[in-house]
Amino acid sequence: MSHRFSTAACFAVLALAASAAEANADPIVMKISLPTINENVHEVAKSLAARVEKDSGGRIKPEIYPASQLGSIPRQIEGTQFGSIQCAIIPPEFFSGIDQRFEVMAAPGLVDSMDNARKTAADPAVLKLMLGLGADKGLHGAGMFVALPSYAIAKTPIRHLADFKGKKLRVLASDFQTAAFQRIGVTPVAMTLGDVLPAIQQGAIDGAISGMPVFTSMHYQDAAKYVTTTGQPYIFIIIEYSAKWVQSLPADLQKVVDAAAAAEGENGAALGQKYLDSARHDWVAAGAELIDLPKDEEASMMQQFAAAAQEVAGKRPDVAAAYKIVTDAAKRDK
16 A cells, blocks of 8 residues: 555656646747738737737747848748747738749739628638648648738829839739739839838839838838828738747647637737728828729729739649639638
8 A cells, every 4th residue: 555655646746846847947939020010910919929828828938029120021931931930920922932822812803892801811711721831841820811901102193093004113022913013004023011111212112012001100101192092902911830839839839829820810800900990090190192093993903903813823723723712712701
């Protein structure tokens, strides 16, 4: 009896010691990187960090690095692949160098409203496709949401479709966007967000395609005062973890980080609408101008965008198949 008691007591002591050691262990650092600051995607990063820290019982300690503090977007993606960055919150088309199918969410004309975009981003078929991309390249997709519709900012006003002709505008790094804006006479220039405002100020580009909260939070009105409400394309955001980092976590913490990212889908869309409404108000209040295209010209633009997207998707069978998945979902979720 005494021998059995001693053995049981020994195991109990060892279990308590292990529990105490785990409780006293340094928390696991989770660096969260994103290119923007003081807008809805930054708020998502804060919410994700709070959720992970709380649900992990403090065993994971998130650190947020907005405004490309950890390097340009390509460097952020590389860091996530190799594990020096644990989480990147970036538009999926910037991952197209890893897999061109990441671009399909950036196709102009894919969705026609924030509600349509929100439902499409949450569609099970779309999530299965998008979150699975890059799994063999060091990425672990965990969440996706719609951030905003795009707007066109320019140093001179774009009041008609013809005013786009000859403009050199920054676009996101996507063949879908490049082809679409070329159709309406734009010279598209892909560049990371941190380079855009200086490029406008220096006259290297005439303007940019981006979300309204970016223009207001980064004070673009000091360089360009005219924004045209194209509404296209919608900007989606993907939450990618480092696969190496996730695999290093205990099973329970893997579930925590996955669940936290998935939960940010609805939150991200709600924050997007809130920040969009606020940014539109702030833009006009700052003495800048919001411009709507005439309805017939807007319809013509959408037709040209749709034709360009079909053309780009048709160049590669794997991209065409992915594009069909997201366009079918967008039609289903109207």
